Amino acid sequence: MDPRELNKAMAAHGVWKVRLREAIANGTSEFDPFTVSQDHECEFGKWLYRIPDADRPPAFWEKVKELHEQFHREAxxxxxxxxxxxxxxxxxxxxxxxxxxxxxxxELTNTLQAWKEAASAG
Structure with a gap:
């Protein structure tokens, strides 16, 4: 597991907060709500689903997947x-x-941070 991938995920989701605030302020966006609500459309989601089953740490993968889905649904x-x-x-x-x-x-950021720390330690 490359901790840099988890750093990218945390940064990308920070960018989504900015994009949402811009859309609220402007009433426009280059993104459509349906696509944004799909957790497998962003770069992190694509990476997350490509991790082979054997390399998915049970303490983190399922929780990150669930939180990531919730994040995108609400976004x-x-x-x-x-x-x-x-x-x-x-x-x-x-x-x-x-x-x-x-x-x-x-919760997603905290879980990603914990996964990153575990990946860096191991």
Whole structure:
């Protein structure tokens, strides 16, 4: 396992937060909500699903997969709201510290960090 792949994942998902805020502010995006909601469409998702079963650490892979799916599902919902003229609702979802998007994002980042540390140690 290359810890650099996990660094890329954390950085890419940080970029999504910026993209969503831009879509909320502008009401436009180069991305469509359906594609954004698919966890296997981003570079990290493609990498994650290419890991052979034998190389998927059970302590991390399944949890990262589940959190990554949730992150993209919620990002797709937020983008849909932003593009549908519901910017205030989209902004509330992306900003609510107790909301699904923020909580999933935090948990995903923490789990990726733990996976990276385990991969670096081993």
């Amino acid at each position: 797709g919902r937020i983008l849909h709201l932003a593009l549908s003229g519901k910017g205030e609702e989209a902004l509330a979802r992306v900003s609510d510290l107790r909301g699904d998007f923020v909580q999933t994002s935090i």
